[in-house]
Amino acid sequence: MMMLSPDPWSWLMAGATAFGWAGLSWHCLRPPRAGPRHEADLLILWASQSGTAAGLAGALAEQLSALSPRLLPLDQLSATDLQRARRAVFVIATTGAGEAPDHTSGALERLQKAVPDLTQLSYALLALGDRRYADFCGFGRRLEVFLRNHGARDLLPRAEIDRACPAALARISRDLGKVFGAAPLPPQQPSRWRLIARRHINPGSPGGALYALRFQPEAMMPDWQAGDIARLTLPGEAGPVARDYSLASLPEAGWAELILRQVRDAQGRTGQGSGYLTRQLAIGDTVPLQLRANPGFRARDHAAPMILIGNGSGMAGLLSHLRARAAALPAAGTCRLFFGERSPAHDRIFADELASLQACGLSLQIERAFSRAETPRYVQDLLHNHAASLREDVKGGGHIFLCGRREGMAGAVLACLRAGLGEDLWQKLRTENRLHQDVY
Numbered sequence: 001m002m003m004l005s006p007d008p009w010s011w012l013m014a015g016a017t018a019f020g021w022a023g024l025s026w027h028c029l030r031p032p033r034a035g036p037r038h039e040a041d042l043l044i045l046w047a048s049q050s051g052t053a054a055g056l057a058g059a060l061a062e063q064l065s066a067l068s069p070r071l072l073p074l075d076q077l078s079a080t081d082l083q084r085a086r087r088a089v090f091v092i093a094t095t096g097a098g099e100a101p102d103h104t105s106g107a108l109e110r111l112q113k114a115v116p117d118l119t120q121l122s123y124a125l126l127a128l129g130d131r132r133y134a135d136f137c138g139f140g141r142r143l144e145v146f147l148r149n150h151g152a153r154d155l156l157p158r159a160e161i162d163r164a165c166p167a168a169l170a171r172i173s174r175d176l177g178k179v180f181g182a183a184p185l186p187p188q189q190p191s192r193w194r195l196i197a198r199r200h201i202n203p204g205s206p207g208g209a210l211y212a213l214r215f216q217p218e219a220m221m222p223d224w225q226a227g228d229i230a231r232l233t234l235p236g237e238a239g240p241v242a243r244d245y246s247l248a249s250l251p252e253a254g255w256a257e258l259i260l261r262q263v264r265d266a267q268g269r270t271g272q273g274s275g276y277l278t279r280q281l282a283i284g285d286t287v288p289l290q291l292r293a294n295p296g297f298r299a300r301d302h303a304a305p306m307i308l309i310g311n312g313s314g315m316a317g318l319l320s321h322l323r324a325r326a327a328a329l330p331a332a333g334t335c336r337l338f339f340g341e342r343s344p345a346h347d348r349i350f351a352d353e354l355a356s357l358q359a360c361g362l363s364l365q366i367e368r369a370f371s372r373a374e375t376p377r378y379v380q381d382l383l384h385n386h387a388a389s390l391r392e393d394v395k396g397g398g399h400i401f402l403c404g405r406r407e408g409m410a411g412a413v414l415a416c417l418r419a420g421l422g423e424d425l426w427q428k429l430r431t432e433n434r435l436h437q438d439v440y
């Protein structure tokens with residue numbers, strides 16, 4: 001989750017994302033122009049785990065549209081293209097522990113191997129990160145070392161943007177505008193969405209209350225894909241704050257469905273965002289909501305086996321994929337869901353819907369682990385017990401989607417997957433970008 005104040009630049013980003021729904025696709029956001037490439041081509045390259053850098057790159061492409069930039073993810077860039085380019089803007093996020101976003105893992109090493117001569121290249125590098133991580137903007141920094149080692153020159157000092165700070169983003173837009181002779185885009189208004197339903201989905205649970213909320217847009221229903229994110233702007237103590245939630249529904253449903261846990265501190269006070277959404281916001285009230293593409297968590301292949309792993313409100317990101325798979329029947333491949341919660345009596349969330357997806361013909365195996373059962377079990381125990389089928393799925397081109405808490409789940413799950421798959425298969429999964437994570 002991220003906190004932002006909703007200033008004009010956030011709306012610019014939102015606009016870029018909205019533009020994204022119509023025009024951006026995962027592999028090539030703007031198709032290369034036909035015919036031989038002109039030497040003065042401007043490249044805008046991005047690496048993004050959860051969509052911020054991708055959205056920012058889209059906004060910059062819009063801002064610099066007079067220069068007909070070529071916008072594409074870093075993993076789609078060939079060393080030859082880079083060697084030919086005169087100018088490039090890199091928008092680079094860091095994930096994991098100072099690592100490259102999933103879609104681009106291995107891309108830098110591939111470029112390095114080609115040993116390109118980049119003495120003709122001038123670049124601007126915007127590194128996105130979070131200072132609370134030890135290796136702040138680690139991947140952006142490593143990419144810049146590579147560019148410099150091969151002779152490229154910077155147009156601006158590297159910008160390091162902490163938690164998508166709106167003021168820093170506005171400054172960068174201004175600086176790039178000066179370098180490229182382009183005015184910043186005018187701010188856009190966010191769209192407002194109305195709360196139409198709120199349901200407590202785990203009454204009686206020993207864990208925090210989970211709610212499913214449905215919102216409808218006041219304007220036209222925009223498009224999005226399974227795995228994408230909704231960013232809500234909510235009132236906070238020191239001004240508006242933004243909260244990101246995985247979308248559980250698809251636009252075809254007619255609403256954006258979110259699943260969230262009501263957070264409470266030791267004194268029983270509810271968290272700012274979750275308290276507002278689960279207690280204060282009334283049915284019929286509206287909130288500003290922006291959709292954000294989450295390219296690293298989208299599905300590329302509906303026919304390939306899908307392994308969904310998560311816990312708690314992480315059901316949202318997993319459910320969106322299952323709903324998309326059911327919509328793709330009869331062409332949808334097999335799915336396995338490994339899900340952890342607390343109580344077997346109160347925490348079988350979405351059991352009816354999952355059963356109805358199975359009844360409709362979706363090949364879905366459901367395995368649940370409960371930590372407050374007579375024999376406590378965790379999601380990693382399920383993975384351990386089903387290691388053989390996981391290996392088969394991954395060998396067969398399967399993709400793994402992991403959604404839920406970072407603390408207490410993601411680390412253990414990744415370690416267990418690695419052990420269960422074996423080093424070779426694990427490395428293959430990683431280099432082929434078939435491990436998708438949306439952890440928070």
Ligand SMILES: Cc1cc2nc3c(=O)[nH]c(=O)nc-3n(C[C@H](O)[C@H](O)[C@H](O)COP(=O)(O)O)c2cc1C
Nearest residue numbers: 048049050051052053093096098129130133136137
């Ligand atoms: C799981 C996770 C790991 C992260 N690891 C780092 C890190 O090691 N260094 C860093 O500077 N930022 C890290 N970040 C922060 C992101 O770089 C930052 O939120 C960025 O704006 C995300 O951009 P994106 O949405 O394009 O992926 C991490 C964020 C997440 C969610």
